[in-house]
Amino acid sequence: MLVADGGGGGSAPSGDGKPPADDTYDNWFWGQLKEVASEIASQNRMGIVARIFGNVLGWNSTPRGSGESAYDQSNPDYTKGLLTKPGYQAEVGVRETWPVNMDDCKAGNSAAYYSPLDANGRGQGARACLTDGDFGWVDGKTGEIKGNADSWLRGTPVPRKGPGAWTNPLWNPPGMGRGKDRSHLLANRLGGTGLDRRNLTPLLSDVNHPIMWNTVEKEVVGRLDSGHTMYYEVSAGYSGNSSDPYRLSYFWKDITTGETEYGRIVNSAP
Structure with a gap:
């Protein structure tokens, strides 16, 4: 999905659809929600879509070739x-x-x-x-x-x-x-x-x-x-x-x- 701004969620890579290895899932998940709140405040609609569907729900975790x-x-x-x-x-x-x-x-x-x-x-x-x-x-x-x-x-x-x-x-x-x-x-x-x-x-x-x-x-x-x-x-x-x-x-x-x-x-x- 092509999006305007994937945002920046600490050390969580926005394309992997999973929390980083050195973080707990709860900390990562709540960090994502904070980013959503920030994007809502800035009216960054595409960033909201990217954060929720791409990262939290894992839509960015897609099959890839060699x-x-x-x-x-x-x-x-x-x-x-x-x-x-x-x-x-x-x-x-x-x-x-x-x-x-x-x-x-x-x-x-x-x-x-x-x-x-x-x-x-x-x-x-x-x-x-x-x-x-x-x-x-x-x-x-x-x-x-x-x-x-x-x-x-x-x-x-x-x-x-x-x-x-x-x-x-x-x-x-x-x-x-x-x-x-x-x-x-x-x-x-x-x-x-x-x-x-x-x-x-x-x-x-x-x-x-x-x-x-x-x-x-x-x-x-x-x-x-x-x-x-x-x-x-x-x-x-x-x-x-x-x-x-x-x-x-x-x-x-x-x-x-x-x-x-x-x-x-x-x-x-x-």
């Missing part, structure tokens, strides 16, 4: 990639093959993978295999969850209101400033998280929307809405130590029809 580790959204390991499937999410170390790739993309194999941050803390890219009904997304205007509301593969907007919305480093990539958007690499509407920097990069506002949407994402969404299975990948290209990408490269393949498209979006003023 080489995968629990994902603690409040303390991510940016040296690893983030893998999200309809049934779970996990951080993944470097592998010889991509956790999500075109050859394995088919109906029933929906997943998204966000590459580790580079040495300068910048988002590098994302890959996804998607079939309508396997993923959901949050409407940025209404907050309504659309698509599959039970899927862990769920798109979220970048927070714009509340404590830390514009300062929290979890979703504020380096280099932000006037005239720029915290742009999803994998779009919210395609199940992409707006709550983890691995999926975010600064784009000029006019490039992020409408250019990125009209050029690439709208087409992919339309095919998904028609029942097609889609493979999609996007990568950011940087020059030197610049925090802003000079271009985004994208590729998609319609697994249902075999059609493909490749292109680049230049991150510069028209």
Whole structure:
């Protein structure tokens, strides 16, 4: 489950769904309740959901494959990639093959993978295999969850209101400033998280929307809405130590029809 703020419950790791070995269950449990009270006081609704369902009830204790580790959204390991499937999410170390790739993309194999941050803390890219009904997304205007509301593969907007919305480093990539958007690499509407920097990069506002949407994402969404299975990948290209990408490269393949498209979006003023 993608959440805005997992909170900080002492030494209890928010992704493990169990108390630490050096604590008693009672102490840990009451500590979690204190965190819930704190999040209620700050009106952090997503933090409340994360704390109760993720930690106390153990929903974050999910099955994971070989080489995968629990994902603690409040303390991510940016040296690893983030893998999200309809049934779970996990951080993944470097592998010889991509956790999500075109050859394995088919109906029933929906997943998204966000590459580790580079040495300068910048988002590098994302890959996804998607079939309508396997993923959901949050409407940025209404907050309504659309698509599959039970899927862990769920798109979220970048927070714009509340404590830390514009300062929290979890979703504020380096280099932000006037005239720029915290742009999803994998779009919210395609199940992409707006709550983890691995999926975010600064784009000029006019490039992020409408250019990125009209050029690439709208087409992919339309095919998904028609029942097609889609493979999609996007990568950011940087020059030197610049925090802003000079271009985004994208590729998609319609697994249902075999059609493909490749292109680049230049991150510069028209």
